[in-house]
Amino acid sequence: xxESDALTPLHPNHVKAMRVATLLAAVPFVIGALVLEVAxxxxxxxxxxxxxxxxxxxxxxxxxRRYMARGYVMGEDRLRVVRGLWFxxxxxxxxxxxQHIDVHQGPIERAYGLATLTLHTAGSHNASVSLPGxxxxxxxxxxxxxxxxxxxxxx
Amino acid sequence: MSEPADPPETGERRTxxxxxLLRAIGGLRQxxxxxxxxxxxxRDEGPWLLAAVPLAFVLLGASVFVAxxxxxxxxxxxxxxxxxxxSGVLSRAARSVPYERIQxxxxxxxxxxxxxxxxxxxxxxxxGGKDELKLAYLKAAEGERxxxxxxxxxxxxxxxxxxxxxxxxxxxxxxxxAMAPRRLVTFGLFEFSLxxxxxxxxxxxxxxxxxxxxxxxxxxxxxxxxxxxAWLSGLGRTAQIVGGIIAAGSLLLVxxxxxxxxxxxxxxxxxxxxxxxGFRRRRGLLTxxxxxxPAHRVQALVFGTGILRRRFGWHGLKFVSLAQxxxxxxxxxxxxxxxxxxxxxxxxxxxxMPTEDxxxxxxxxxxxxxxxxxxxxxxxxxxxxxxxxxxATGAASPLLALIPLAIALPLAAWQWFLWRxxxxxxxxxxxxxxxxxxxxxTDVASRIKLHSAEIAQGPIARRRxxxxxHLGLAGGKLAIEGIPLTRARELRTAILRxxxxxxxxxxx
Numbered sequence: 001x002x003e004s005d006a007l008t009p010l011h012p013n014h015v016k017a018m019r020v021a022t023l024l025a026a027v028p029f030v031i032g033a034l035v036l037e038v039a040x041x042x043x044x045x046x047x048x049x050x051x052x053x054x055x056x057x058x059x060x061x062x063x064x065r066r067y068m069a070r071g072y073v074m075g076e077d078r079l080r081v082v083r084g085l086w087f088x089x090x091x092x093x094x095x096x097x098x099q100h101i102d103v104h105q106g107p108i109e110r111a112y113g114l115a116t117l118t119l120h121t122a123g124s125h126n127a128s129v130s131l132p133g134x135x136x137x138x139x140x141x142x143x144x145x146x147x148x149x150x151x152x153x154x155x
Numbered sequence: 156m157s158e159p160a161d162p163p164e165t166g167e168r169r170t171x172x173x174x175x176l177l178r179a180i181g182g183l184r185q186x187x188x189x190x191x192x193x194x195x196x197x198r199d200e201g202p203w204l205l206a207a208v209p210l211a212f213v214l215l216g217a218s219v220f221v222a223x224x225x226x227x228x229x230x231x232x233x234x235x236x237x238x239x240x241x242s243g244v245l246s247r248a249a250r251s252v253p254y255e256r257i258q259x260x261x262x263x264x265x266x267x268x269x270x271x272x273x274x275x276x277x278x279x280x281x282x283g284g285k286d287e288l289k290l291a292y293l294k295a296a297e298g299e300r301x302x303x304x305x306x307x308x309x310x311x312x313x314x315x316x317x318x319x320x321x322x323x324x325x326x327x328x329x330x331x332x333a334m335a336p337r338r339l340v341t342f343g344l345f346e347f348s349l350x351x352x353x354x355x356x357x358x359x360x361x362x363x364x365x366x367x368x369x370x371x372x373x374x375x376x377x378x379x380x381x382x383x384x385a386w387l388s389g390l391g392r393t394a395q396i397v398g399g400i401i402a403a404g405s406l407l408l409v410x411x412x413x414x415x416x417x418x419x420x421x422x423x424x425x426x427x428x429x430x431x432x433g434f435r436r437r438r439g440l441l442t443x444x445x446x447x448x449p450a451h452r453v454q455a456l457v458f459g460t461g462i463l464r465r466r467f468g469w470h471g472l473k474f475v476s477l478a479q480x481x482x483x484x485x486x487x488x489x490x491x492x493x494x495x496x497x498x499x500x501x502x503x504x505x506x507x508m509p510t511e512d513x514x515x516x517x518x519x520x521x522x523x524x525x526x527x528x529x530x531x532x533x534x535x536x537x538x539x540x541x542x543x544x545x546x547a548t549g550a551a552s553p554l555l556a557l558i559p560l561a562i563a564l565p566l567a568a569w570q571w572f573l574w575r576x577x578x579x580x581x582x583x584x585x586x587x588x589x590x591x592x593x594x595x596x597t598d599v600a601s602r603i604k605l606h607s608a609e610i611a612q613g614p615i616a617r618r619r620x621x622x623x624x625h626l627g628l629a630g631g632k633l634a635i636e637g638i639p640l641t642r643a644r645e646l647r648t649a650i651l652r653x654x655x656x657x658x659x660x661x662x663x
Contacts, residue, residue, distance in 0.1 A: 091609040094655045123606035123627020
């Protein structure tokens with residue numbers, strides 16, 4: 001595996017799942033802004049307009065950009081996970097160092113048929129490397145591949 | 156697979172009953188402040204105190220009974236493959252720790268435990284802190300026996316897995332490093348600490364209600380001085396200067412004394428031995444600890460020093476492993492030694508010492524320039540804020556804003572020194588990373604014992620083309636900051652090649 005290897009993009013549903021999650025996170029702020037608006041402390045629109053603008057930005061635009069920034073490369077003996085919009089992180093975990101593997105589905109992920117694959121290592125840094133936004137079947141298949149690579153004879 | 160030396164026992168055992176007494180004494184010590192507080196609160200309420208006495212006895216009896224019940228219900232069993240501990244009065248917990256997963260067994264003896272000949276046995280598995288299996292208290296001989304059992308069983312398991320090279324080591328224990336009292340005195344002087352002053356001040360603040368006067372009332376101090384202290388203020392300037400010198404001197408004395416006492420308590424009789432299977436370290440004046448760690452469990456070495464002690468050629472060495480050492484994440488194996496004394500220790504652990512003739516690389520100049528600029532910017536921002544605030548309120552001269560600006564200069568200079576001193580390199584077997592300027596720290600990790608490699612870049616780093624390489628190290632951290640992106644990729648590719656060539660379960 002080389003740095004030049006093209007990253008495999010995540011499942012397109014990952015964008016939708018992130019949008020739903022950010023939408024849910026934005027709701028309390030919008031409600032708060034509405035309450036302040038109704039209270040009429042300042043001229044109309046001072047609270048609700050910026051909050052709504054910010055909400056639209058983080059619900060529509062940010063998930064798309066985050067999705068574009070993420071990707072992975074499944075190599076022969078290692079998994080490379082790339083993520084981060086501002087703070088880029090490019091992690092490689094060799095299968096021989098994986099202690100155990102999790103496939104996790106939250107409620108939103110389940111609705112979109114997605115799953116998060118998490119590799120746990122013994123290192124203190126990167127003790128767990130997670131790769132969200134995989135199709136559920138893909139995540140399970142990857143888990144099987146990685147598990148087969150962990151030599152079990154001495155474990 | 157060779158037969159175990161003694162047949163596996165299946166009997167359940169309990170910890171020593173005298174341990175209960177030890178715990179009770181320990182518990183009483185914790186109770187003393189509570190009792191003192193209670194007496195202080197109740198002393199004005201005479202008759203109520205009498206009512207509290209039987210109640211206290213009932214509570215005491217109940218807690219003794221519960222402690223006895225807990226003791227009675229805690230049993231351990233040394234099996235063929237694992238150690239099992241069952242405990243709990245109402246809800247039972249059964250824990251099993253396989254021998255192969257035990258990193259080391261440490262024995263600890265507090266001063267009281269030593270009187271009774273008891274030890275606290277800890278099985279280090281890397282689970283960390285509270286999750287570790289602990290048996291308190293066992294007879295000292297039983298602790299030793301358990302340790303031997305664990306070692307033998309683990310070796311059998313290793314032998315079964317085909318790891319025979321561990322048996323090739325020499326049988327006799329060889330002392331790798333020891334500290335004589337003279338060395339301890341030197342060490343203690345470098346451990347200068349004023350922590351005790353802070354503790355005393357904290358205690359005064361906490362318990363000021365017990366003092367017959369208010370220590371925080373300046374006027375009262377002046378009044379007190381006005382009596383017997385009046386002659387002092389009358390002695391004039393010279394006497395005051397002498398007084399100041401005496402005060403500073405006594406502070407220094409307290410600092411040195413604290414350092415000496417702490418060092419003697421912790422490191423008295425420090426001995427590090429190379430045994431057949433690994434390392435054994437014993438130390439402690441009142442609380443003796445006896446830690447054994449297998450050589451192949453050592454993940455990395457950390458060479459440390461201090462600002463002053465470096466000038467006198469003193470260094471320290473720690474082993475990084477999954478096991479913990481009395482709360483600290485790394486094992487002190489030579490806290491205060493000459494550089495050449497560290498060499499045999501490192502070699503015994505299978506590591507090579509960092510030398511000057513390695514192909515050392517520095518962090519990128521851009522990274523240092525950006526860090527210096529960032530420090531300048533932050534200091535400038537603070538200066539501006541101070542300037543605005545002081546001009547607006549007029550509380551003090553706006554010239555005070557120059558102080559944060561003046562701090563920016565040494566910060567930038569510091570980056571220059573870091574650029575000169577911080578370096579890293581890679582050889583066939585190890586990764587080296589040196590950090591810091593005045594008190595440098597050198598991390599040496601075995602390439603095959605790393606677990607992951609991450610290249611991280613912040614927004615500035617991305618524009619300027621440098622990155623930080625984080626390496627996954629079991630039980631510690633290892634990062635190489637601010638290296639050019641191409642260099643980071645080169646290093647990662649090389650390290651990953653070593654990692655993937657060796658399966659982890661074979662080396663650990």
